[in-house]
Amino acid sequence: KQEVTQIPAALSVPEGENLVLNCSFTDSAIYNLQWFRQDPGKGLTSLLLIQSSQREQTSGRLNASLDKSSGRSTLYIAASQPGDSATYLCAVRFQAGTALIFGKGTTLSVSS
Amino acid sequence: GAGVSQSPRYKVAKRGQDVALRCDPISGHVSLFWYQQALGQGPEFLTYFQNEAQLDKSGLPSDRFFAERPEGSVSTLKIQRTQQEDSAVYLCASSRGGNTEAFFGQGTRLTVV
Numbered sequence: 489k490q491e492v493t494q495i496p497a498a499l500s501v502p503e504g505e506n507l508v509l510n511c512s513f514t515d516s517a518i519y520n521l522q523w524f525r526q527d528p529g530k531g532l533t534s535l536l537l538i539q540s541s542q543r544e545q546t547s548g549r550l551n552a553s554l555d556k557s558s559g560r561s562t563l564y565i566a567a568s569q570p571g572d573s574a575t576y577l578c579a580v581r582f583q584a585g586t587a588l589i590f591g592k593g594t595t596l597s598v599s600s
Numbered sequence: 601g602a603g604v605s606q607s608p609r610y611k612v613a614k615r616g617q618d619v620a621l622r623c624d625p626i627s628g629h630v631s632l633f634w635y636q637q638a639l640g641q642g643p644e645f646l647t648y649f650q651n652e653a654q655l656d657k658s659g660l661p662s663d664r665f666f667a668e669r670p671e672g673s674v675s676t677l678k679i680q681r682t683q684q685e686d687s688a689v690y691l692c693a694s695s696r697g698g699n700t701e702a703f704f705g706q707g708t709r710l711t712v713v
Contacts, residue, residue, distance in 0.1 A: 590642035
């Protein structure tokens with residue numbers, strides 16, 4: 489069964505710290521992977537899409553890496569801010585023409 | 601519109617009632633996805649359309665759930681004879697192509713009482 493796992497389920501850090509969120513997935517032959525942010529009571533905001541042929545993607549203070557051979561992706565957040573507090577979801581498209589499969593998310597709390 | 605729009609934002613239904621949830625995708629987006637998100641969980645796939653064709657409905661939990669996209673634009677998710685376990689947030693996403701970046705709406709929070 490194709491599964492996506494995110495550990496830890498929750499993370500608390502002080503403002504200014506650099507941090508890494510982890511995503512692991514079964515089956516290394518993925519098509520692409522997308523990271524989302526979800527604020528309480530809201531929908532999902534797309535952060536980064538990384539294709540299977542890519543090793544990383546960057547947007548501002550965010551950097552997503554992909555290591556298919558180990559079945560892992562990481563989302564690196566530099567110089568964290570209280571406004572970064574949210575749940576971060578990793579979603580994998582295992583095959584072309586199929587839907588994204590989501591992890592359960594990591595809830596991040598950044599304290600000032 | 602600029603983004604994916606879902607209505608209503610909130611719906612309270614009595615057990616046994618039928619409900620219809622609407623999704624307006626981003627203009628020109630070919631692909632449309634429905635997901636169900638329980639509290640504290642990640643979204644679970646329900647069904648997927650490419651234009652008006654429903655390509656995958658393997659995630660629909662029972663035959664009480666039905667989705668359509670008759671003109672390849674707006675989609676409706678219908679739940680018949682609602683039950684308490686149907687209470688969840690229903691999310692809709694669209695993308696330009698089947699494998700491109702997906703954009704989500706705000707969701708519809710369904711509460712069955």
